[in-house]
Amino acid sequence: MNFNQNYFEIFGLPIEYDIDPGGLSDRFLELQKEVHPDRFASSSEQEKRVAMQWATLVNSANETLKSSLKRAIYLLQLKGVELEENPQLPPAFLMEQIELREKLEDIEDGDGDLDELDSFKREVKGVVAAIENKFSDLVTEDLAKAEVLVYEMQFLNKLLIAANQLEEKLLDY
Amino acid sequence: MALLQITEPGQAADPHDRKRAAGIDLGTTNSLIASVREGVAATLPDMEGRHMLPSVVRYTAEGPIIGAEALEQAALDPHNTIVSVKRLMGRGVEDVRSLGEQLPYRFSEESSGLARIETAAGVVSPIEVSAEILRSLVERASETLAGELDGVVITVPAYFDDAQRQATKDAAQLAGANVLRLLNEPTAAAIAYGLDTGDEGVIAIYDLGGGTFDVSVLRLRRGVFEVLATGGDSSLGGDDFDHAIAEWLIEESGFEGDLSAELQRALLMKARSAKEALTSAEQATISHSDADFKVDAELSRDAFNELISPLVDNTIRACRRSVRDAGVALEEIDNVVLVGGSTRVPLVVSKVADYFGAQPLNDIDPDKVVAVGAALQADVLVGNKPDEEMLLLDVLPLSLGLETMGGLSEKVIARNTPIPIAKAQEFTTYKDGQTAMLIHVVQGERELVDDCRSLARFELTGIPAMVAGAAKIEVTFRVDADGLLSVSARETSTGVEASVEVKPSYGLTDDEITQMLKSSFDHAADDAAQRSLAEARVEAGRVIEALGNALAEDGEALLPAQDIDMLQQAIKKLQERLSGDDTRAITEGTEMLGRASEEFASLRMDAAVRRALAGKQIADLDNEMSDNEV
Numbered sequence: 001m002n003f004n005q006n007y008f009e010i011f012g013l014p015i016e017y018d019i020d021p022g023g024l025s026d027r028f029l030e031l032q033k034e035v036h037p038d039r040f041a042s043s044s045e046q047e048k049r050v051a052m053q054w055a056t057l058v059n060s061a062n063e064t065l066k067s068s069l070k071r072a073i074y075l076l077q078l079k080g081v082e083l084e085e086n087p088q089l090p091p092a093f094l095m096e097q098i099e100l101r102e103k104l105e106d107i108e109d110g111d112g113d114l115d116e117l118d119s120f121k122r123e124v125k126g127v128v129a130a131i132e133n134k135f136s137d138l139v140t141e142d143l144a145k146a147e148v149l150v151y152e153m154q155f156l157n158k159l160l161i162a163a164n165q166l167e168e169k170l171l172d173y
Numbered sequence: 174m175a176l177l178q179i180t181e182p183g184q185a186a187d188p189h190d191r192k193r194a195a196g197i198d199l200g201t202t203n204s205l206i207a208s209v210r211e212g213v214a215a216t217l218p219d220m221e222g223r224h225m226l227p228s229v230v231r232y233t234a235e236g237p238i239i240g241a242e243a244l245e246q247a248a249l250d251p252h253n254t255i256v257s258v259k260r261l262m263g264r265g266v267e268d269v270r271s272l273g274e275q276l277p278y279r280f281s282e283e284s285s286g287l288a289r290i291e292t293a294a295g296v297v298s299p300i301e302v303s304a305e306i307l308r309s310l311v312e313r314a315s316e317t318l319a320g321e322l323d324g325v326v327i328t329v330p331a332y333f334d335d336a337q338r339q340a341t342k343d344a345a346q347l348a349g350a351n352v353l354r355l356l357n358e359p360t361a362a363a364i365a366y367g368l369d370t371g372d373e374g375v376i377a378i379y380d381l382g383g384g385t386f387d388v389s390v391l392r393l394r395r396g397v398f399e400v401l402a403t404g405g406d407s408s409l410g411g412d413d414f415d416h417a418i419a420e421w422l423i424e425e426s427g428f429e430g431d432l433s434a435e436l437q438r439a440l441l442m443k444a445r446s447a448k449e450a451l452t453s454a455e456q457a458t459i460s461h462s463d464a465d466f467k468v469d470a471e472l473s474r475d476a477f478n479e480l481i482s483p484l485v486d487n488t489i490r491a492c493r494r495s496v497r498d499a500g501v502a503l504e505e506i507d508n509v510v511l512v513g514g515s516t517r518v519p520l521v522v523s524k525v526a527d528y529f530g531a532q533p534l535n536d537i538d539p540d541k542v543v544a545v546g547a548a549l550q551a552d553v554l555v556g557n558k559p560d561e562e563m564l565l566l567d568v569l570p571l572s573l574g575l576e577t578m579g580g581l582s583e584k585v586i587a588r589n590t591p592i593p594i595a596k597a598q599e600f601t602t603y604k605d606g607q608t609a610m611l612i613h614v615v616q617g618e619r620e621l622v623d624d625c626r627s628l629a630r631f632e633l634t635g636i637p638a639m640v641a642g643a644a645k646i647e648v649t650f651r652v653d654a655d656g657l658l659s660v661s662a663r664e665t666s667t668g669v670e671a672s673v674e675v676k677p678s679y680g681l682t683d684d685e686i687t688q689m690l691k692s693s694f695d696h697a698a699d700d701a702a703q704r705s706l707a708e709a710r711v712e713a714g715r716v717i718e719a720l721g722n723a724l725a726e727d728g729e730a731l732l733p734a735q736d737i738d739m740l741q742q743a744i745k746k747l748q749e750r751l752s753g754d755d756t757r758a759i760t761e762g763t764e765m766l767g768r769a770s771e772e773f774a775s776l777r778m779d780a781a782v783r784r785a786l787a788g789k790q791i792a793d794l795d796n797e798m799s800d801n802e803v
Binding site for chain 1 (some may be wrong): 192323324353354394395396397399493494497553554555556562564565566590591592593594595651653654715716719720723766767768770771774775777778781782784785786787
């Protein structure tokens with residue numbers, strides 16, 4: 001096994017941001033059918049170990065590639081970009097974030113309407129999708145700008161997590 | 174093939190003989206064993222035609238009694254008769270007490286970890302109790318199938334944490350069974366249904382057993398069962414319905430004070446009968462009368478429904494959560510499968526139907542469906558169906574985390590992550606010259622460590638002495654396909670491997686298991702040696718067979734002639750050792766053969782991966798290679 005292969009290569013996919021989720025998932029299943037340890041339940045310890053390593057690698061690759069945020073971060077890493085822990089974000093973006101945060105707080109402080117929360121999540125996802133589109137172009141042209149977009153995605157991802165936590169609370173999980 | 178002449182006295186020489194495999198449903202209330210015979214998976218009955226083995230062990234001075242005979246004595250000898258032991262697996266005494274019920278056992282006070290019970294036959298752990306049940310089932314199968322089992326698949330609730338899974342595997346080891354896989358019960362049920370119908374789509378499995386509740390959402394596509402999400406409650410089941418009825422009875426009787434263990438057991442058994450009667454009847458009569466306690470009560474279906482409604486609602490809430498975790502819309506779920514005897518309760522069926530908006534499937538006996546699915550999977554894993562495409566992709570049921578400063582749990586691997594998986598986390602020292610570090614691994618979703626399950630404490634030692642914060646210790650967590658965790662650690666700046674000592678919070682240490690295995694052979698000293706030799710031979714045979722098959726399939730395509738020759742020689746050498754009875758020589762020979770074939774195993778896997786991506790056969794790759802050489 002060649003551990004130097006990157007996740008895209010493991011799946012036989014071109015190293016680019018846009019990915020066909022159906023194609024990724026098909027390749028994931030085909031690979032697991034070959035490498036999963038269950039295929040080697042009656043084999044030697046060596047084959048079991050190799051299978052375990054491969055299946056783990058295929059799972060990790062799939063987890064990374066199928067998430068648009070993790071895929072973006074990974075792609076930047078491949079291009080040698082090291083992300084900062086506390087990045088500077090454009091003021092305009094931060095203003096937009098404050099407004100979104102306030103909106104979420106209003107939903108929580110109000111009667112916690114699930115429909116409102118739903119439309120809020122849709123709005124945030126719309127913003128994320130637009131950033132992802134920009135990232136897809138910029139990652140081949142301007143890494144510094146692409147890097148900022150990833151920070152924005154991370155920011156919005158945290159907001160979505162907060163929205164999901166509120167949803168769990170409202171649904172009484 | 175000449176390579177495969179490994180014969181043991183009394184065993185068939187034909188390597189193409191079908192292997193003996195079985196699926197075991199190790200249940201809270203009842204256990205079953207099933208096997209595929211002539212293409213049909215079915216549960217195996219005992220000599221008296223009974224399929225279900227009550228999961229009950231009664232310890233007497235003369236030895237353990239297992240099953241129906243033990244159950245009959247449960248009310249008379251409650252201290253020595255262990256029922257529903259599954260609820261104690263991987264649990265401490267405090268957990269057991271917090272289950273909110275009075276258990277009639279005398280818990281041994283000596284150990285703070287795993288709960289242990291004092292019996293007429295000495296102190297036993299839940300793992301040993303489970304091992305007795307497994308041993309009884311395995312013996313039944315060996316008799317029915319006329320030979321030792323080559324491997325078993327044991328089912329566990331999907332929601333079982335690492336300690337509970339490890340306890341189950343340890344029990345199998347004590348029982349002398351070769352575990353091919355721990356399989357999640359809902360997945361087993363899906364296999365039982367899936368293979369019959371050949372469906373594609375999203376399935377929800379609602380599994381309410383005696384002591385556990387599981388819900389799983391699976392996608393079946395191209396022969397692959399992919400678990401999308403799983404959830405539930407490992408301490409909620411049909412037994413709780415019995416308890417609800419029993420509490421109602423006590424209320425009705427006006428009795429106050431402490432109930433004796435015998436009376437508790439008697440009331441619970443009457444409650445269970447009433448519950449079962451109410452499956453078809455609208456009304457059940459319950460009466461009990463002795464010196465201390467008198468009750469004569471009528472329980473209507475409606476009143477029963479009211480008693481259990483909050484419990485059933487809890488299961489529906491878990492369903493909602495799992496559907497959400499799975500990322501599917503409720504409408505996308507094509508089928509709902511009911512598993513577990515407790516799904517016979519009419520209120521359960523109607524609430525499940527209401528929530529999912531579909532009539533649930535229950536045409537396979539809900540008591541047997543898990544064992545049947547496990548048997549089908551065992552048949553595949555043991556190698557009886559080399560062309561079978563079926564594959565199960567499971568997920569981690571509960572997040573794994575580490576204790577950080579302030580008693581918080583930092584999640585390392587999130588729940589519903591597909592397994593096997595590995596994640597590395599970096600730690601550093603906080604004192605100058607610090608050479609050891611304590612790491613506490615927990616499992617669960619809550620923020621506070623105290624609200625999660627403690628799995629183990631790892632002590633990392635041998636860290637090179639450096640200034641505070643300079644050492645970088647990379648701790649890698651691996652979860653295998655059974656959902657079991659292992660940990661390794663490395664100091665990254667020097668490359669020094671730190672050693673990891675595992676102290677399971679609620680389990681047996683390896684030493685304890687070895688000790689138990691040894692003591693079970695005490696009465697027959699030769700047995701242990703005989704058994705090691707037999708095991709070494711089986712393992713050697715397995716490796717020879719696997720390598721022989723692999724060479725036949727891919728040897729010429731992947732290896733130069735001299736390497737093939739070398740491996741053939743190595744096989745021959747091990748075969749020679751097999752004819753002797755030197756256990757160590759055989760074990761070492763097996764290891765040597767394993768090491769010699771390591772590179773080949775890797776090459777085969779690489780080829781398989783290429784094939785999967787290109788949709789090509791190895792033969793084609795071979796042709797390409799020779800073309801290039803020309």
